[in-house]
Amino acid sequence: MNVVLWIVAGLLALAFLGSGLMKVSQTPAKLATMGMGWAVDFSPAAVKTIGGLELLAAIGLILPALLDIAPVFVPLAALGLVLVMIGAMVVHGRRNEKQALPINVLFLVLAAVVVWGRFGPYAF
Template identity: 50%
Template sequence: MNVFLWIAQAILAAMFAMSGLEKLVRPKDKLAGKYPWTQTFSQTAVRSIGVMELLGTIGLIVPAATGIAPVLTPIAATGLAIMMILAGALHIRRKEPSGLMTTAVLLVLCALVAWGRFGLYGW
């Protein structure tokens, strides 16, 4: 189970790092094609979401890998799961079913990592 959790953490970290960096460095008008919801958010809000995704990425890997404050890993997974719940609600409200599937998969992975790292396979 520990190996599965590490694989899930790596997948989540890669996904959130790519998404967060993109939201952080690209202008809002360039993101609208890939992320239609950005049209209704300010540039500051989009960048703030990107920063939270990057912080969550760091929290998924660094504490668990170093053994320094490893309780931060399930907390980061829980925070990212909450973000995915909010993102899912946004996609439902905007009637964007295409974004809902990715959000649901990420939510499930975040919840599994949080559950696994808070439980028996935590530190």
């Protein structure tokens, strides 16, 4: 199960590294043209904050365990992603963007598995 948790954390880290980099490097208008219509409802600072949180979570999913420095940050980063995905689901639900909800649920479940595994039976 440890290997599965590493794989899940790695996949989440890759996904949120890419997503976070897009959000911190593009304007909300540009993100909207890329299919992220929700971005125009938020200030540029809020979009960049969300992107920054995703980048921090991506780093927090891998580096603490890899370097064996405060590995408790791995499940905390995953917990942060659970909260980000709940927020994303609320935003997409209010905007009636039902096509985005399944991917939000998938990422939420994957992050929750990392939280459960790393806080529970497969802690570092």
